[in-house]
Amino acid sequence: MNKYPSPLIIIHWTTVVLVLTAYATSGDPTRGATTMDFLVGQTHVLSGSLLFILVLCRLFVRRLMPVPEVMAHTPWLTLAAKAGHGLLYLFMLLTPVAGWLKLSGKVTYFDAILFELPLMGKPGPLLHQLGNLHQTIGNVFITLVGLHAAAALLHHYYFKDDTLRKMMFR
Numbered sequence: 001m002n003k004y005p006s007p008l009i010i011i012h013w014t015t016v017v018l019v020l021t022a023y024a025t026s027g028d029p030t031r032g033a034t035t036m037d038f039l040v041g042q043t044h045v046l047s048g049s050l051l052f053i054l055v056l057c058r059l060f061v062r063r064l065m066p067v068p069e070v071m072a073h074t075p076w077l078t079l080a081a082k083a084g085h086g087l088l089y090l091f092m093l094l095t096p097v098a099g100w101l102k103l104s105g106k107v108t109y110f111d112a113i114l115f116e117l118p119l120m121g122k123p124g125p126l127l128h129q130l131g132n133l134h135q136t137i138g139n140v141f142i143t144l145v146g147l148h149a150a151a152a153l154l155h156h157y158y159f160k161d162d163t164l165r166k167m168m169f170r
Contacts, residue, residue, distance in 0.1 A: 002068040003166050011058045012167055015092070018054065021047040023142055026135075030106050045103070045117060052096035055089065071155065071163045081151070088148060091141035099138075101131030 004012070022044055029041025072078035104119040105128050123131060155163035 004067055005061075005065040006169075007061050008058070008065060008067065009167055009169060011054060011061065015051065015054055015058070018047045018051040019092075019142070019145055022051060023138075026138065029103070045099070048096040048099050049117060051092060055092040059089070068166050071159075071161050071166075073159060084144065084148060084151065088141075088144055091137065091144055095134070095138050095141045098130050098134040101127050102134040103131075105131050 003009075025040045025044035025047065027037075027041065027044065029038075029045050032038040032041050070078055070081045072081050100117070100119070101123050103117070104121065104123055122128075152164045152167075155161050156165075
């Protein structure tokens with residue numbers, strides 16, 4: 001079995017935690033009636049921001065380190081795996097950017113408890129539309145994440161191959 005390099009395994013599972021955190025805390029971070037609402041909104045923005053930075057690091061590390069070949073049992077599954085991974089990367093970048101644009105269209109300064117998120121002021125019409133699609137883009141992304149997890153489980157339990165084990169620590 002050819003495993004993923006340890007840095008990529010760590011980045012992968014950290015990404016999972018950030019995606020689940022962003023999903024669990026989703027909502028409008030500018031509309032908080034209570035301190036808890038505010039903290040939930042801050043957690044959402046922080047996890048999305050960290051996800052974006054981590055994905056950029058992940059793309060860099062992936063260029064430096066060899067990764068195992070895709071284990072697909074048919075040419076169609078190979079194509080599906082490559083397309084799925086490409087879409088995951090696209091949406092891991094697009095979702096936080098759309099959220100940032102959405103936030104930029106609502107407020108001119110976002111002072112968080114743990115960090116200050118620089119905003120761009122009012123985005124132009126096209127970027128404003130992308131920001132308005134943040135929730136839809138996020139829902140498509142979380143659907144892709146679910147399909148990705150289901151595919152890993154399918155490989156593990158149905159095909160009984162090492163696809164899932166390649167991304168595990170042991």
